[in-house]
Amino acid sequence: MxxxxxxxxxxxxxxxxxxxxxxxxxxxxxxxxxxxxxxxxxxxxxxxxxxxxxxxxxxxxxxxxxxxxxxxxxxxxxxxxxxxxxxxxxxxxxxxxxxxxxxxxxxxxxxxxxxxxxxxxxxxxxxxxxxxxxEGELWVPTDVAAARAELKPDEAAVAARLAELTPQQFRVLGMIAEGLLNKQIAYELGVSEATIKAHMTAIMRKLGVSNRTQVALAASQLALDQAPLPAIPEDD
Missing domain, CATH: 3.40.50.2300 (Response regulator)
Incomplete structure (x- = not known):
């Protein structure tokens, strides 16, 4: 034990x-x-x-x-x-x-x-x-009303799509947002580039986008601020 x-x-x-x-x-x-x-x-x-x-x-x-x-x-x-x-x-x-x-x-x-x-x-x-x-209660700072706010439609839509990703797909998404190439992601995760390409296809389908830059932009909808994204290379 x-x-x-x-x-x-x-x-x-x-x-x-x-x-x-x-x-x-x-x-x-x-x-x-x-x-x-x-x-x-x-x-x-x-x-x-x-x-x-x-x-x-x-x-x-x-x-x-x-x-x-x-x-x-x-x-x-x-x-x-x-x-x-x-x-x-x-x-x-x-x-x-x-x-x-x-x-x-x-x-x-x-x-x-x-x-x-x-x-x-x-x-x-x-x-x-x-x-x-x-105990099932909601806890917030004393100077903030406990009511749950409504998300902006775009942010709510991205959040719902991110929820559909598998844990491994979410790991890949985070590395894409950092500007890593497929071969770098494959090395970090200990898998083949073909596996990363398969994850990329699934991620783009679930997020409703068609390239790596759009993947990173979708994820940025949930950022705390609008800091510029790193350069996102389009991998083959």
């Missing part, structure tokens, strides 16, 4: 599992301590990128809560949130972000987040938020 799980079960019964995704080790560790303070005996699993997070979710389907940052390698803005909500609708997601603007909070809720925490939140607030979301 995993040592963390063994220690947790000593506190009685089956341990609760929580996933934390943030690419900053110190903040991930701080979140872990806050979660364990709120849920003594819980087992916490961490990820530093979207690809590792997708693998973590697949490895721990019994997890009861995911706390995730909006900025991680493998995704821009709300794209990972939209994808995971579509693939795992039963997993509550708490966004934990440095962005404290009310508009960002409302967009996160509209994309299906069960809660939103600013990274400046006190440890006590993190614990309260975790307990509230696990």
């Amino acid at each position: 995993d040592p963390a799980r063994a220690a947790a079960t000593e506190h009685g019964g089956v341990s609760r599992e929580v996933l934390i995704a943030d690419d900053h080790p110190l903040f991930r560790d701080a979140l872990t301590r806050a979660v364990l303070g709120a849920l003594p005996g819980a087992v916490v699993h961490g990820a530093a990128s979207v690809p590792s997070l997708l693998a973590l979710i697949e490895a721990h389907p019994q997890a009861e809560l995911l706390l995730m940052d909006l900025h991680m390698p493998g995704a821009r803005g709300f794209s990972a949130l939209a994808h995971i909500r579509g693939q795992h609708p039963g997993l509550p997601i708490m966004v934990v972000s440095a962005h404290e603007e009310a508009a960002v909070v409302r967009r996160a809720l509209a994309h299906g987040a069960s809660g939103y925490l600013a990274k400046s939140a006190a440890v006590e607030d993190i614990g309260a938020a975790v307990r509230a979301v696990l």
Whole structure:
């Protein structure tokens, strides 16, 4: 048995599992301590990128809560949130972000987040938020109305399409948005270029576009800002 799980079960019964995704080790560790303070005996699993997070979710389907940052390698803005909500609708997601603007909070809720925490939140607030979301409540900063906003039609349409991608297709999408070529993506994922081309065909079909640039532009609909995209080479 995993040592963390063994220690947790000593506190009685089956341990609760929580996933934390943030690419900053110190903040991930701080979140872990806050979660364990709120849920003594819980087992916490961490990820530093979207690809590792997708693998973590697949490895721990019994997890009861995911706390995730909006900025991680493998995704821009709300794209990972939209994808995971579509693939795992039963997993509550708490966004934990440095962005404290009310508009960002409302967009996160509209994309299906069960809660939103600013990274400046006190440890006590993190614990309260975790307990509230696990009890089925919605948690937002005190200065933001809890009502879920409506997404713009284009953004809602892209989110729905991203939800249809398989985890591997979403990994490929993130690398396309970073400007990687098929051969580079194939190397990173340890598969053939032919496999990446097959994923590309499926991604374009699901997103309703016809080339790599349009794939990246579609994904940018879920960005937090309109920062320019990297050059997207058209691969053969």
